Amino acid sequence: MEPKDFDLFDRYLDGKMTAAEMRVFEQMLHDDKAFSESFNFQKDARLAARLDGREDLKNRLRQRNLAAQEKQKISPGKNWILVLAGLLLLVALFFLWKKGQNKPAEDLPHQEILPEKSTPGGQQKQSEPTTPGQPIAEKPTEKQPGSPDVRQVFAANFDAFQSNEISGMLRADDSPDAFQQFVAAYLRGEHNEALRLFEDLSAEDKSNENIQFLKANSLLAVGKTDAAITVFEKISAERNGKYALEAQWFLGLAKLKKGDLVGAETIFRELGKGKNSPYQAAAALILKQLKNFR
C-alpha cells in the first residue's frame, strides 16, 4: 500500500473528505478492484488495532481489580473487625433477649414484648404506625392459648421498608410529580396519605411491582393487613423480582399481625434457609421469639 493511499483511506474513514473528494474516492472504489481491496484491508487493519486497544484497556482494568482483590485477601484486618463487632452484637442481643424472657408478661410494654429489633435489608427506623396503648386494628385469626398475643411480635419487628435507593429518588423539586409525592409521603411514614397518593399514579406505575411493594408496606402499616398480604404474596412469588425476598419477610410479619403463627413460622423458616440472605439471621431470631408462643 502506498503511503498516499493510506492517508486517503484514513481521511475517508475519518470523515474528513469534502463532498467532491468523497465522490471521486467512491468512484475509484467502484472502478479499481485493487484499490477497493486495499481499502477493505485498511478497514480490517483499523478494526484490528481498535479491538486490540479495547482488549488492552479491559486487561488493565481487570488486572487492577484482581490486584485489589488479592490485596483484600492478604490484609483481612478490616473484615475481622466487622466479624468481631457482629459477634459482640449477637452476644448482646442474646443477653437482652434472655433478660426479656425472664420478665413477667404483665410488666412488658404493650407492643414491644420482645426487646430485640432486627432491621434486615437495610431498613431504617421510622415512625411506628401504631402507637403504644392503641388497640391493634385487626383481630387475630389464631390465638395461642396461655401465651401473649403473637401480634406483639409483629409490632416489635415491623418498620415499613426503607432503603437509600428509595430515599435517593427524592430530589429537590418545586413541582414534584405524583410518583415523587407518593414516595415522599411514604418516607415520612404518612401511610394513609401515601395510599391516597398511590391512586393518583399512572396505570403503569400502579402496576409496577416495586411501587406495589411500597404500597403493601403502607397497607400493612395502616392495618389493612389482608390487602397487604395479597400484594406481598404476589411479589414474593416472583422469585426474580427486585423485592421478592423483602416481600417474603413482610409477608411473614403480616401473618404475625393476623395472629397466624403457623403461617408466619413457615415463611421465616424458609427465609432462614436462604444462604447469603440478608434475612437469615433476622428470621432465625424471630423464630426463636415465636417459640415463646408455642
Add this chain to the structure above:
Amino acid sequence: MNTIKSSEILEKLRLRKFEVLEQIDDHYRSVFMRWAAKRFSATPNDLEDAWQEALVIFYEKVTNGELTELHCAAQTWLFATAGNYLRNMNRKMRRVIWHDEVDKVLAGKNNTVEFSDPEPEGKRKLLLSAMEKISEKCRELLRARYFDGFSIPEMMQNFQMGSENSTSAQLSKCMAGLREHIQKLQKDHGA
C-alpha cells in the same frame, strides 16, 4: 469522584488520563454490580463484562471526539450504556422498572450507546492474532492512532517523531505489516 464534574472527567479523558477511568471504576464498579444485579437476570461475569464494556466505550467515545458533552452524570451514562449492553446480550432479559436517573436516560434516548451485533468471533480472533504478530512498537502506534484516537500531529508529539510526514510513513509501514499478517492468517484459515 463526586467532587469531579462530568466536564472535568471528559476533559481529562480527552487527554487520555487513564487514572480518571480507574477512579470511575473504583467508585462505581460495586455500585453498578448491586444496581444491575437487582435489575437484570445475569451472571456476575455478564455484569462484569457489561461494566467493562461501558468503561471502554466511554473512553473510546470521548477520546475520538464522539462524546463531547454529557446530558447526565457520567456514572448514569455508564450505567445506562452497560444496561443497554446487557439488554442486547439477552433481549428477553427481565428488567425491573424503577424510577431513577438511569431510566430517564434510557427513556430519553440521550447520547448513550445502542449495541449492535459484534464482529463474528472468528474474524475478531484473526484480527487480534494479526496484531500479536507485528512489532510491539507498531502495535503501540496503531493502537494510539485507531483506538486512542490520536491525530497525526498528536502522535508526532507523543512519540517524538520527526515530522508529520515521517509519522504518517511509519504508520503506513505498520499498516502494511499488519495487512500482510491478516492476509496470511486468512489464507491459513481458508477465508
